[in-house]
Amino acid sequence: MRYVVSCLVALAWLAVLSPGVGCRRSAETPIQPKEAGPPTIGVSLADIQGPLRTQLKADIEAAAAKHPNLRLVIRDAGGDAALQQRNLDEFLADRVGLVIVAPIDAQALTEPVAKLFDAGVPVIVLNRAVIGDKYTCCIAPDxxxxxxxxxxxxxxxxxxxxxxxxxxxxxxxxxxxxxxxxxxxxxxxxxxxxxxxxxxxxxxxxxxxxxxxxxxxxxxxxxxxxxxxxxxxxxxxxxxxxxxxxxxxxxxxxxxxxxxxxxxxxxxxxxxxxVPTGGAEAIETAAKILGGGKAPKKIVPPTRVLAE
Incomplete structure (x- = not known):
């Protein structure tokens, strides 16, 4: 499957990237400044390999499709914490409206998440919390x-x-x-x-x-x-x-x-x-925040036993 380390898993536990200056960026449509149109949500996934992480991405995209007023930009860190740090720095520089991040490593991502939070960018953390409390909401399985x-x-x-x-x-x-x-x-x-x-x-x-x-x-x-x-x-x-x-x-x-x-x-x-991915909950929470609402510090998506 540390608070999801536990924020607390399962867990755990997600864009083809092209070279940039000192980092790689995805070949998707470039991020636009927030005043140029609908609010942009920057999504940084730890990896998109494996069933759980693939499902997380699918859940995020499916939930976002219900909110045509929102725009997603997804970055896949490919299991590289340093790349994920740079992805978050890019989101800050590009002035996204909100960030959703599934951290590869809680300690490594604490500083870039805090920089976003201190700059007034809401940050939703998935699966595990970063160190401290400089994030808006943590969504993780219990x-x-x-x-x-x-x-x-x-x-x-x-x-x-x-x-x-x-x-x-x-x-x-x-x-x-x-x-x-x-x-x-x-x-x-x-x-x-x-x-x-x-x-x-x-x-x-x-x-x-x-x-x-x-x-x-x-x-x-x-x-x-x-x-x-x-x-x-x-x-x-x-x-x-x-x-x-x-x-x-x-x-x-x-x-x-x-x-x-x-x-x-x-x-x-x-x-x-x-083990709920939290992807749908992340988008619904993001929509609420961007609409002027408040989010709880912690959300635990429900689980259930699947049996015949």
Whole structure:
């Protein structure tokens, strides 16, 4: 999936760029000064690779389409914090009306976000807060709620007992830690046993490798809970190849249309817990601010369990 580091994940967690002087800029229509027409919203995404980040971009664009009076300019930092810093400096120089940023690194983005904020440019931060409070609004999933929802759903299905495998998120990830703790809290009854656990560390360690190790180590597995839907699906496929998938519940996190939601409909996963991107909420909040309204400092988009 640090306050989303937690602002608090999931998470995490998004324009073809051409060279500029000391930086790269997208080949999209240049930003116009704010007085030249409709308000411009500068959007700086950490990356647009991977399902969650692709969905975030799609959610932002779909929500913006409902507001023809707004103009979006999207920059993809490509996972480069230095480039993202420069993107924000460009937004300030180009006098955009508002900025939406999904920071690659909270510490690295704190100063450029503060410069925008101090200059009177509203800043909406997605997925994780920067350090301090020099931003207008932070929109991020609550990984504790997500873990709690997963644990409650699984407890309801196992009915007091079961042997569980947990495929945890990366070490030193705040969203992963919060998800794990909240999930386990719902399964404290002595009838539940966590018989195997391991940390994802892609590409070296993925859901398939961890599930293979669990199968080799444990005779009976009643449920598998994974940090994300891709790992949950990989675990299912590994179990299926070994003839061990029947009678086992597989639960993932993410709930994206082309991943978790699809896997649930296919019967691969018993459930997937939605990690909201916050993209739609960001645009609605931006429209409110640009219309003269006020926004709360923190917004937590709702989650839900997707299950058949």
């Amino acid at each position: 990984w504790k709620r997500i873990g709690e929802a997963a644990g409650k759903w699984l407890a309801g299905k196992l009915d007091g007992k079961g042997k569980i495998v947990e495929i945890k998120g990366p070490v030193d990830s705040t969203p992963a830690d919060q998800l794990h703790d909240a999930f386990r809290e719902q399964l404290r009854d002595p009838g539940y046993r966590f018989v195997f656990e391991g940390f994802l560390d892609p590409p070296r360690v993925d859901g398939a490798k961890l599930m293979a190790a669990a199968i080799a180590d444990v005779d009976q597995i009643d449920a598998v809970f994974a940090f994300d839907d891709a790992a949950a699906r990989a675990a299912y496929e590994t179990a299926e190849a070994a003839g061990r998938e029947k009678g086992t519940l597989f639960v993932g996190v993410g709930g994206l249309p082309d991943q978790g939601a699809k896997y649930v409909k296919e019967g691969v996963l018993g459930a997937s817990v939605l």
